[in-house]
Amino acid sequence: MSDGSMRRGMGWSTMADVAREAGVSLMTVSRVYKRPDSVAQRTREKVLETGRRLGFSPNSIAGNLASGRTSMIGIVVPSLRNSNNATSIQGMADYLRQASYHFMIANTGYSMEDEAAVVKAFMQRRPDGMVLTGTRHGHETIDLLKAAHMPVVETWETRGPFIDMATGFDNYEAARRITRHLVDRGYRTIGYIDYPAIGLDRYLERLRGLKDELGSAGLEPTSVVSPLDAGDLYQDASSFRGGALGLRKLQEASRDIDAVLCASDILAVGVLFECQRQGVRVPDQLAVAGFGDFEIAAEVPPGLTTIRTHGYQIGWNAAEMLVTRINQPRAEIPLRDVGYDLVVRGSS
Amino acid sequence: MSDGSMRRGMGWSTMADVAREAGVSLMTVSRVYKRPDSVAQRTREKVLETGRRLGFSPNSIAGNLASGRTSMIGIVVPSLRNSNNATSIQGMADYLRQASYHFMIANTGYSMEDEAAVVKAFMQRRPDGMVLTGTRHGHETIDLLKAAHMPVVETWETRGPFIDMATGFDNYEAARRITRHLVDRGYRTIGYIDYPAIGLDRYLERLRGLKDELGSAGLEPTSVVSPLDAGDLYQDASSFRGGALGLRKLQEASRDIDAVLCASDILAVGVLFECQRQGVRVPDQLAVAGFGDFEIAAEVPPGLTTIRTHGYQIGWNAAEMLVTRINQPRAEIPLRDVGYDLVVRGSS
DNA sequence: TTGTAAGCGTTATCAA
DNA sequence: TTGATAACGCTTACAA
Numbered sequence: 037m038s039d040g041s042m043r044r045g046m047g048w049s050t051m052a053d054v055a056r057e058a059g060v061s062l063m064t065v066s067r068v069y070k071r072p073d074s075v076a077q078r079t080r081e082k083v084l085e086t087g088r089r090l091g092f093s094p095n096s097i098a099g100n101l102a103s104g105r106t107s108m109i110g111i112v113v114p115s116l117r118n119s120n121n122a123t124s125i126q127g128m129a130d131y132l133r134q135a136s137y138h139f140m141i142a143n144t145g146y147s148m149e150d151e152a153a154v155v156k157a158f159m160q161r162r163p164d165g166m167v168l169t170g171t172r173h174g175h176e177t178i179d180l181l182k183a184a185h186m187p188v189v190e191t192w193e194t195r196g197p198f199i200d201m202a203t204g205f206d207n208y209e210a211a212r213r214i215t216r217h218l219v220d221r222g223y224r225t226i227g228y229i230d231y232p233a234i235g236l237d238r239y240l241e242r243l244r245g246l247k248d249e250l251g252s253a254g255l256e257p258t259s260v261v262s263p264l265d266a267g268d269l270y271q272d273a274s275s276f277r278g279g280a281l282g283l284r285k286l287q288e289a290s291r292d293i294d295a296v297l298c299a300s301d302i303l304a305v306g307v308l309f310e311c312q313r314q315g316v317r318v319p320d321q322l323a324v325a326g327f328g329d330f331e332i333a334a335e336v337p338p339g340l341t342t343i344r345t346h347g348y349q350i351g352w353n354a355a356e357m358l359v360t361r362i363n364q365p366r367a368e369i370p371l372r373d374v375g376y377d378l379v380v381r382g383s384s
Numbered sequence: 385m386s387d388g389s390m391r392r393g394m395g396w397s398t399m400a401d402v403a404r405e406a407g408v409s410l411m412t413v414s415r416v417y418k419r420p421d422s423v424a425q426r427t428r429e430k431v432l433e434t435g436r437r438l439g440f441s442p443n444s445i446a447g448n449l450a451s452g453r454t455s456m457i458g459i460v461v462p463s464l465r466n467s468n469n470a471t472s473i474q475g476m477a478d479y480l481r482q483a484s485y486h487f488m489i490a491n492t493g494y495s496m497e498d499e500a501a502v503v504k505a506f507m508q509r510r511p512d513g514m515v516l517t518g519t520r521h522g523h524e525t526i527d528l529l530k531a532a533h534m535p536v537v538e539t540w541e542t543r544g545p546f547i548d549m550a551t552g553f554d555n556y557e558a559a560r561r562i563t564r565h566l567v568d569r570g571y572r573t574i575g576y577i578d579y580p581a582i583g584l585d586r587y588l589e590r591l592r593g594l595k596d597e598l599g600s601a602g603l604e605p606t607s608v609v610s611p612l613d614a615g616d617l618y619q620d621a622s623s624f625r626g627g628a629l630g631l632r633k634l635q636e637a638s639r640d641i642d643a644v645l646c647a648s649d650i651l652a653v654g655v656l657f658e659c660q661r662q663g664v665r666v667p668d669q670l671a672v673a674g675f676g677d678f679e680i681a682a683e684v685p686p687g688l689t690t691i692r693t694h695g696y697q698i699g700w701n702a703a704e705m706l707v708t709r710i711n712q713p714r715a716e717i718p719l720r721d722v723g724y725d726l727v728v729r730g731s732s
Numbered sequence: 733t734t735g736t737a738a739g740c741g742t743t744a745t746c747a748a
Numbered sequence: 749t750t751g752a753t754a755a756c757g758c759t760t761a762c763a764a
Contacts, residue, residue: 047533048510050741061751066743076749091531096508097454098741100445101756108488108509116474119467126464129491138488138509140456143477160444161456161486162396183439185395276683305680312685332653332680335624337660398757409735414759424733446757449740735764741756748751 049090058086069094100162109139109358110158110166114146114233120300120328120347121169124191127351128167135359137164146233148174155180165358167191171198172237187361189354193238194373201361203353203372207238210343210376211245214325215297217341219253221384223295223323226250229282229307230262231299232275239299242327246297259293261285263303279306280313294322295384301326301333301342308336308383323384329377338382346374397438406434417442448510457487457706458506458514462494462581468648468676468695469517472539475699476515483707485512494581496522503528513706515539519546520585535709537702541586542721549709551701551720555586558691558724559593562673563645565689567601569732571643571671574598577630577655578610579647580623587647590675594645607641609633611651627654628661642670643732649674649681652688656731671732677725686730694722 051065058065060083067075068083075083086092100106109132113121125141132139140158144151152174158166159180165187168177181188181199188200193207218226228246231239243260250258263278263285279298283306286293298304304326311318318324318338326333329344353372361367399413406413408431415423416431423431434440448454457480461469473489480487488506492499500522506514507528513535516525529536529547536548541555566574576594579587591608598606611626611633627646631654634641646652652674659666666672666686674681677692701720709715 048741052741062741063743063751064749066741067750070743074749079749093504093507093532095449095510095741097445097448097510098756099743101443101449101758102741102743104743104756106445116477117467117470119465119470122465122467122470126491129464129489133490138490138505140486140488141477142481142486143474156441157486159441162443162445184441276680280683306683309683309685332624335628335654335657337657396757400757410758411736412734415734418759422733427733443757446740447759449742450757450759452740452759733764736762737760738762739760740758744755745753746751747753748749 048095049092050095051092053090054083054087054092057090058083070099105362106162106164107137108161108163109137109355110155110161110163111139111141112151112154112158112167113141113143113169114236116141116143119302119330120345123347124351124354127348127353128355129351131352131355131359135355137355137359146236148172148177152177152180159184159186164362165189167354167358168199170237171195171202172235173199187358187365189357191350191354193241194371195237195241196371198371201357201369201371203350203357203374204238205345205350205374205376207241208245208248210327210345211242211297212249213376213378214327214341214343215246215249216253217378217380218295218297218323218325218384219249219255221323223384224255225290225293226255226258226295226297227286227290227293228258228260229279229286229296229298229303230260231303232263232278242299258297259286259289261289275300275302276306276309279303279308280310281306283307283310295325296322297325297327299327301328301330301340304340304342304383305332305336308340319382319384325384329379333379333381341381341384342379344377344379346376349374396443397440399440399442401438402431402435402440405438406431418447453710454510454512455485456509456511457485457703458503458509458511459487459489460499460502460506460515461489461491461517462584464489464491467650467678468693471695472699472702475696475701476703477699479700479703479707483703485703485707494584496520496525500525500528507532507534512710513537515702515706516547518585519544519550520583521547533713535706535713537705539698539702541589542719543585543589544719546719549705549717549719551698551705551722552586553693553698553722553724555589556593556596558675558693559590559645560597561724561726562675562689562691563594563597564601565726565728566643566645566671566673566732567597567603569643569671571732572603573638573641574603574606574643574645575634575637575641576606576608577627577634577644577646577651578608579651580611580626590647606645607634607637609637623648623650624654624657627651627656628658629654631655631658643673644670645673645675647675649676649678649688649690652690652731653680653684656684656688667730667732673732677727681727681729689729689732690727692725692727694724697722 192204263281326342333340540552611629674690681688
């Protein structure tokens with residue numbers, strides 16, 4: 037910051053100030069900060085030195101307006117507290133950072149109306165791309181994004197239709213896989229604790245996978261409970277308790293359950309805790325399995341059998357696909373399936 | 385989107401398009417979208433209807449440039465995966481949303497150089513305010529923010545000096561409080577497992593509090609270990625393992641430890657898991673205490689004694705202070721101490 | 733209540 | 749390699 041360079045609202049010096057001080061044209065200053073190589077070294081150094089002296093910081097808002105590009109991504113997630121999301125957000129953050137993009141982020145609280153509102157609000161800032169969680173969205177949201185030709189990546193699922201691009205894994209197959217594991221291990225009466233949020237496709241897919249797999253094994257359909265409860269949903273963090281609650285519900289529903297599959301590791305760990313309190317031995321009296329392979333799954337005794345998802349990779353992919361498409365608007369970018377892994381531990 | 389309204393880079397209609405179609409001036413359209421009440425109802429309806437028809441969405445980039453305000457906040461955190469941060473981020477998100485602000489967020493990976501780079505990059509987008517985590521920052525960062533007269537809130541600590549505003553709690557006193565609890569319970573040889581990241585003031589404060597409290601109780605200084613390990617630090621999530629590792633280090637250092645205090649609940653839960661694996665009874669053979677009161681603290685058997693921090697409130701406060709200051713640049717906004725609570729559970 | 737004029741600080745474009 | 753000029757789409761300030 038300096039002398040006579042104060043302007044209106046802010047106290048920033050501008051390119052014009054630097055240009056005048058350095059005795060070059062506005063455009064030269066612009067070039068120095070945007071594509072330094074396109075300016076002669078002597079000129080560049082003079083300009084940079086002047087810029088430093090004036091405390092100049094390029095105003096990207098102005099640049100955005102002039103160029104029509106913002107280098108900004110909008111990210112929409114159901115919750116900011118969900119550690120699953122956190123991992124994929126970190127993946128996006130890491131990719132975007134090295135690509136010189138920033139991102140704004142908002143949560144919808146699992147509500148489609150809120151999602152629509154967020155997307156609409158984000159659009160006014162003209163992001164270069166947008167990342168959504170899941171594949172189920174309101175018509176308004178979809179129409180808006182499509183009409184604007186906004187590059188969009190939907191995450192965590194691989195079953196379309198998609199607005200534009202997608203990366204994730206097959207929740208249905210993953211659920212079948214871990215169910216098959218339980219069946220192979222000899223468990224016959226498998227309870228399911230659903231995610232405490234309604235209507236998310238990826239959780240519906242998991243449940244469907246479980247049911248189909250049990251069906252093809254000739255087993256009775258499972259007993260399904262959900263610890264759904266407004267408080268839980270809003271807090272989102274409170275899912276250990278949800279798992280404990282779910283186990284109790286299952287126990288009420290039928291006494292002879294020998295395994296419990298949970299829609300997430302957090303729920304499953306809650307089940308393990310409840311078993312410990314009840315003196316139920318895992319896996320002898322009850323097997324437990326989760327979904328996600330969060331860090332705790334490996335650490336909680338006796339180790340939680342689960343499906344490892346690749347959240348970080350999903351985030352990284354999403355960002356990479358977006359940036360690719362931004363730079364090559366006509367590129368056809370196919371679905372990226374990051375897969376999943378069955379991880380067997382002591383709980384089964 | 386419509387007919388002849390396609391423009392340069394983007395395909396958006398502009399206020400000028402709407403104005404022409406609706407037969408009013410540009411300013412009237414602007415007013416309709418910014419302060420609807422300042423326009424006659426008939427006019428307003430006509431403009432809105434036209435806007436809808438043209439798929440008009442106000443370009444806030446242009447608005448920002450003209451008005452010198454962005455309604456954008458920059459948030460800088462050490463890690464996006466840390467659930468402690470997640471809670472306070474949610475607090476900010478909730479406040480900012482109702483105040484019609486958006487935010488961009490970036491993580492520094494606990495590095496001051498990265499923090500400086502992030503702050504510098506954010507500044508180019510001219511946010512209306514900035515939130516930093518902690519109170520220790522590089523000179524460059526501090527000078528930049530001060531020179532720009534950027535409203536800034538530092539979070540999670542209450543000991544200055546501050547760049548501008550701050551909200552948090554007294555980590556030193558909180559650590560003394562929970563240490564006193566352990567001492568009162570009769571524990572005499574208290575080990576400490578430090579946070580696996582170096583030089584963060586709030587963790588240094590916690591350790592200092594522990595030492596001072598032990599000192600005034602006339603007890604031997606504690607045995608301190610840190611599960612520090614590059615992998616842990618980078619992943620940040622891997623702290624359950626850090627707790628287990630820390631316990632083993634403590635056990636090697638001295639056999640007669642009867643209590644362990646941890647710099648975070650995650651570490652403490654890792655200790656509980658390790659105790660379970662080793663067959664160590666908690667709290668009979670070893671008491672365990674954490675810091676944070678994450679959801680798991682209440683759920684893990686036998687319940688974790690800990691310090692409840694008010695992360696959501698910290699986030700909410702930070703956002704509120706920022707918005708207040710933005711609207712009243714000369715307002716003196718004092719430190720907001722959200723306090724802490726000792727929560728005693730079965731582990732002690 | 734509505735309109736006119738003058739920027740806001742950059743970048744695209746074309747020319748030198 | 750550098751420069752002149754015209755946008756970019758909106759808001760502020762003032763006028764009617």
